[in-house]
Amino acid sequence: MEDILILFYENREFIFLILVSIFLGIEIISNVPAVLHTPLMSGANAIHGVVVIGSIIIMLQADPTNYYALILGFLAVILGTLNVVGGFVVTDRMLEMFKKKAR
Amino acid sequence: MLNDLLGLSILELSYIVASITFILGLKMLSSPDKARRGNLIAGYGMGLAIAATILFKEEFSADKWLNYSLILAGLVIGTVIGTRMALKVKMTAMPQMVSFFNGMGGACAGVISLVEFDHLRHGGEISAGMLIVILLGLIIGSVSFSGSIVAYGKLEGKIADKALPAGQFINISLLLALVGLAGYLAVSGDLSMPLMYTLLVLSLLYGVLFVMPIGGADMPVVISLLNSFTGMAAAFGGFLYGNQAMLTGGILVGSAGTILTVLMCTAMNRSLTNVIIGSFGGGGTSAAKSGEQGTVKEIGITDAAILLAYANKVSVVPGYGLAVAQAQHTVHNLEKILEDKGVELTYAIHPVAGRMPGHMNVLLAEADVPYPKLLEMEDANDDMANTDVVLVIGANDVVNPAAENDPGSPIFGMPIIKVWNAKNVIVLKRSMGKGYAGIENELFFHPKNRMLFGDAKDSLEKLIGELKNL
Numbered sequence: 001m002e003d004i005l006i007l008f009y010e011n012r013e014f015i016f017l018i019l020v021s022i023f024l025g026i027e028i029i030s031n032v033p034a035v036l037h038t039p040l041m042s043g044a045n046a047i048h049g050v051v052v053i054g055s056i057i058i059m060l061q062a063d064p065t066n067y068y069a070l071i072l073g074f075l076a077v078i079l080g081t082l083n084v085v086g087g088f089v090v091t092d093r094m095l096e097m098f099k100k101k102a103r
Numbered sequence: 104m105l106n107d108l109l110g111l112s113i114l115e116l117s118y119i120v121a122s123i124t125f126i127l128g129l130k131m132l133s134s135p136d137k138a139r140r141g142n143l144i145a146g147y148g149m150g151l152a153i154a155a156t157i158l159f160k161e162e163f164s165a166d167k168w169l170n171y172s173l174i175l176a177g178l179v180i181g182t183v184i185g186t187r188m189a190l191k192v193k194m195t196a197m198p199q200m201v202s203f204f205n206g207m208g209g210a211c212a213g214v215i216s217l218v219e220f221d222h223l224r225h226g227g228e229i230s231a232g233m234l235i236v237i238l239l240g241l242i243i244g245s246v247s248f249s250g251s252i253v254a255y256g257k258l259e260g261k262i263a264d265k266a267l268p269a270g271q272f273i274n275i276s277l278l279l280a281l282v283g284l285a286g287y288l289a290v291s292g293d294l295s296m297p298l299m300y301t302l303l304v305l306s307l308l309y310g311v312l313f314v315m316p317i318g319g320a321d322m323p324v325v326i327s328l329l330n331s332f333t334g335m336a337a338a339f340g341g342f343l344y345g346n347q348a349m350l351t352g353g354i355l356v357g358s359a360g361t362i363l364t365v366l367m368c369t370a371m372n373r374s375l376t377n378v379i380i381g382s383f384g385g386g387g388t389s390a391a392k393s394g395e396q397g398t399v400k401e402i403g404i405t406d407a408a409i410l411l412a413y414a415n416k417v418s419v420v421p422g423y424g425l426a427v428a429q430a431q432h433t434v435h436n437l438e439k440i441l442e443d444k445g446v447e448l449t450y451a452i453h454p455v456a457g458r459m460p461g462h463m464n465v466l467l468a469e470a471d472v473p474y475p476k477l478l479e480m481e482d483a484n485d486d487m488a489n490t491d492v493v494l495v496i497g498a499n500d501v502v503n504p505a506a507e508n509d510p511g512s513p514i515f516g517m518p519i520i521k522v523w524n525a526k527n528v529i530v531l532k533r534s535m536g537k538g539y540a541g542i543e544n545e546l547f548f549h550p551k552n553r554m555l556f557g558d559a560k561d562s563l564e565k566l567i568g569e570l571k572n573l
Contacts, residue, residue, distance in 0.1 A: 004232065010232075014342060018338070018342075018350065021355055022357075026358050028126070028359055036134075036135060038197065040129070040133065040363070041363060042197070043128060044330060045208070047128065047129070047334075050152065055211055055215055056157060059174045062170060064169050069221065070170065074174075076210075076211045077177030077178060078177045078184075079207045079214065080207070081180070082184060082185040085182045085186055086184075086185035090197065092142055094194075095139040097194075097469045
């Protein structure tokens with residue numbers, strides 16, 4: 001219990017940020033026309049690729065002789081980058097088709 | 104010292120800018136004109152956050168040349184493979200591509216947790232809170248990974264829908280085991296690596312079993328749910344590192360994805376718990392109806408063409424079959440020919456037609472069908488009584504009257520397109536097979552309905568040929 005209270009107190013700013021972000025996410029999506037649901041899901045998918053930053057931090061902080069961290073971190077960088085780059089490119093391709101054609 | 108402070112300030116500033124681009128990007132993705140720019144803006148923000156992390160997070164030291172080279176190598180490999188896959192994929196395979204990339208993000212989060220757990224074991228400072236965050240990151244990331252890969256396999260047709268006997272019981276027991284083990288690891292202070300790997304394996308297994316029995320009709324919901332899972336896993340990572348960009352990005356996706364999932368569940372009249380526990384409503388209900396059926400009437404190409412040519416108003420209801428047959432361009436050609444003959448043609452889009460919300464919109468946009476012709480379900484239903492002919496192409500469950508009048512049906516209560524309110528209905532279908540919910544469709548026996556059997560693209564081409572001769 002005490003641990004949890006300490007966790008809460010030490011991270012109160014993050015918890016605040018988390019709550020505000022949750023509501024922001026809900027607000028943003030409530031106004032999306034069905035036409036754009038697939039691209040939106042795909043764009044959101046690319047954005048959670050931000051997790052790649054965590055893998056970069058691992059690599060930056062790892063001791064150069066800690067091969068466990070280096071190998072897994074390297075793998076994580078590849079996986080995260082796939083998520084980011086693939087996600088944004090796929091979304092862009094979808095949206096490209098939505099361009100209004102000059103007639 | 105000043106240099107340090109400068110670097111860290113630039114880093115935090117970059118994270119703030121990146122967070123804003125994520126918010127703006129998601130916001131702009133909700134309007135057709137700005138969507139593409141929104142995606143690009145979020146992409147630039149992501150690039151900025153990644154570059155700033157590499158440059159300013161830690162002071163550069165020459166001993167870490169291996170670390171830096173591996174980071175760059177990882178970024179290059181991921182970029183090359185990701186771009187190639189994204190550029191090569193066919194438009195119809197988009198949903199599984201999204202699912203695949205989602206799985207990669209989940210895996211990334213899981214691996215991060217594994218490394219951080221090991222870090223704690225080797226003299227990192229241990230707090231129960233951080234431990235919980237690491238464990239949750241591992242569980243959610245791994246479930247998202249294995250679940251997404253199964254979803255990918257199913258949509259690619261490589262994995263069949265399979266329900267284990269007592270699947271619900273197994274899933275719930277597995278979930279309890281996961282929670283129990285994670286609870287033990289968090290509380291006992293026993294940082295055992297074998298237990299951590301057991302947790303990993305159980306999570307991966309749960310992801311597989313969770314998606315395995317889910318039928319095609321629920322696939323959009325599952326992908327959206329897994330998408331929000333990965334968002335949460337990313338947010339746990341952000342919490343772990345006190346990293347704002349990861350936090351805002353992850354949580355935005357987590358909450359937006361959850362809402363999207365709930366919206367989709369509502370559209371299909373399924374509760375989210377029902378989807379999570381992982382059973383599709385086939386069991387027990389199939390016996391309810393099967394005896395009382397009328398006769399199925401067929402229509403020939405010529406008759407169908409004449410019916411269309413002399414109609415004032417035609418409505419097309421597309422479904423997944425249109426995507427499978429790759430008939431989007433053909434249907435657009437049909438639309439043009441009918442318009443030349445003075446027939447007004449619109450498309451009635453059910454929100455969950457296809458494999459993802461908006462799947463049909465993407466598909467028809469690829470064939471250059473103009474926006475204003477795509478009507479959302481409510482508008483299409485209001486218009487139905489004035490419609491002379493409805494062409495149902497490759498759709499089944501979304502036009503099944505059982506959703507309105509058979510309380511025993513698994514899709515009872517799902518909003519549907521009420522095509523039988525139109526004067527005539529023609530269903531283009533390969534055979535009398537069932538839809539993805541695996542249930543009979545009374546519409547086929549409706550007095551107003553006639554069937555045009557055959558491959559959708561083939562039938563449409565024949566219709567076009569016939570119309571040209573009229």
